[in-house]
Amino acid sequence: MKPRLRFAPSPTGYLHIGGARSALYNWLWARKTGGTFVLRIEDTDRKRSTEESVQAIFDALTWLGLDWDEGPGKGGDHGPYFQTERLELYRKHADALVESGHAYRCYATKEQLAEAREAFQKEHGRQGFKYPGWWRDKGPSDWPDDQPFVYRIKVPKEGATGWDDLVKGRIEIGHSEMQDEVLLRSDGVPLYNFGCVVDDLEMGITLVARGDDHMINTPVQILLYQAMGAEPPQFAHMPMILDERGKKMSKRDDAGSVEVYEERGFVPDGVVNYLARLGWSHGDQELFTREELIEAFDWASVGKEGARYDEKKFLSVQAHHLREIPGPALAKAALPFAKKNGLEIDPGDPRLVPAVETVRQRAETLVEVADMIDYYFRETPTPDEKATKKFLKAKFAEPVRKYRALLAAQDAFDRESLEAVTKAWMEKNDIGFKDYAQAVRVSLSGRSATPGLFEVMEVLGKERCLARLDAGVAAMEARAD
Known part of the structure; x- marks a missing residue:
């Protein structure tokens, strides 16, 4: 007989990562063995059980990709799947x-x-x-x-x-x-x-x-x-999941619920990978696809002692999986977080995927992806006051104006062409571009840290670059220093 496993949470709050890991291990074993994964809701605590918590459990499991074979919404031969029924x-x-x-x-x-x-x-x-x-x-x-x-x-x-x-x-x-x-x-x-x-x-x-x-x-x-x-x-x-101090992690901990990670812009495969390794090992391997987890998981390699949560390691695993997401899918996943920042981006905007590709290796979460592409899509970039004060100085106005004129004369506006023409221009005029490159960067993005300058310019496009450099020069000229 093939294995039958179950996850039976009580709907008294959001799904804790300890519960999520229990669901994951059951799900992995069911998928590995061709068994059945059952979801049952133990809702007999009538004072604390709520419909909102039931839905939160469904949403968290669905977001993690832990689909159940029998249970609420799926049916089965062993229902009903709520204890109160x-x-x-x-x-x-x-x-x-x-x-x-x-x-x-x-x-x-x-x-x-x-x-x-x-x-x-x-x-x-x-x-x-x-x-x-x-x-x-x-x-x-x-x-x-x-x-x-x-x-x-x-x-x-x-x-x-x-x-x-x-x-x-x-x-x-x-x-x-x-x-x-x-x-x-x-x-x-x-x-x-x-x-x-x-x-x-x-x-x-x-x-x-x-x-x-x-x-x-x-x-x-x-x-x-x-x-x-x-x-x-x-x-x-x-084993229990312990916090970074070695104490049992509870639902009240900031890092305690699955919903926290969804809101922080973690991606499901990253969370699944980290939770799987939080109490289970497979040699020295840290990074797994979902298929690799199913193939490798076994109970003999689950630890006996408490597993300590490590935020830095979690972020590292999460970032790896984020960077594995294809550009169009990553862009789509980042859009809700951009909206939370008050930015409506047209999913069909041709700049969207290229913009995301410029920050792929820098961002660790979808929140960071949305933040890092923000200036590409605003009419004018939101200026960082420290960066503006430090780099948009009067002495840079003239060289930036000259660089703007160089760009205006270019027909090709891809990163390779921009880099080549900039390098030739610097050599011809004996100009140290790095001395005022930050003034160009801040004019274009409002920030002192961005992807490569020529990547940024390519995504922004010629018209936006020229307009932003004009605004940057005006800001520099208005300075008294």
Whole structure:
């Protein structure tokens, strides 16, 4: 049977990069093995789950290119794929567990549990209260009428539960460390472990791959599978993503959500590459295409310890993938970021792709691409005050005027021709062009740092170059220095 894997986020906020990496590893394995990647929404936290968060998860996965085979919007034979639409199923399984003796109804009230917890803390001076099993051995004849109850698992009092984790190796947890935890609340809503097992069982999931913060849940989940007469799936627990200080990265961190990277102008392939390497290795290789990741990924090479986030490395990987994007696609991707800067660029403008090509090797993000091509498309460039003050000086007005006259006489306005005629002109007139080249650059772009000057001039075109040099000369002549 081919593998069936799933990603089951809770829609209580934006998609965290830890969740995105979990989705990615599941997706990679499904694609490598010809398996099925299922998306399930665990929306039982009714206070915190929102439609906006559900859509944010869909949008983030779609942006990353992690397409799911079954789930919301795709359908499948194992739906519905929202837990709140599966409540009758959980009740059915809970009743079956009670009937088979693996679970029981618990009528303990919140007040009774609070008193017992407080007494434990007073006696022991610490947290760690475990439900004492008051209703563990009681049956239908003991059940009070018209009183709310929860379902609890009946954990064996002796022995241990273990599994061979695809990442962590052999793990065993003694039953004495566990407790009879709640499976189903009185309102019929399952707690995480029970809902997760019922859904994974009903959906035929063969491998549960998730963050290692879920390892604490695995023993009781295995007991539930066994109680239901089912073979547990394989488990793979991935290392946590740590911030640059070595602490667990949370959704509140600036670098925590996928949406942050989309807004910063990262490209999906760059994010996928970096997240894949954040906890997994393939020799010394750092850069991967999506196809290479699918071919190379395996669970044996996933690390056991926390993976530390590195902003500089992320940017480096991201920049590599940005520079691999063909010019027309890169230009199209940069347009929304130009619009955020208040610049509407016609997608059909013949200058667009050439402009993008001039900054390809300089920019690390789409935000930078949009910023670096800005002056090509404005009526007049937005001047950088420091650059203007430093380079548009009165003493440069005359040489720039002469250079402007040289350009006006040229018919060919490509970079090679411009460079050749400029070089010949400098040699003939014994002029050191570099002495006032920055005045030309700032006049054309408003900036002191741009791609090669002749590249800039070629993209701007003759008419715009002459007009901007005229404005630059006027600004220089207006200076008193």
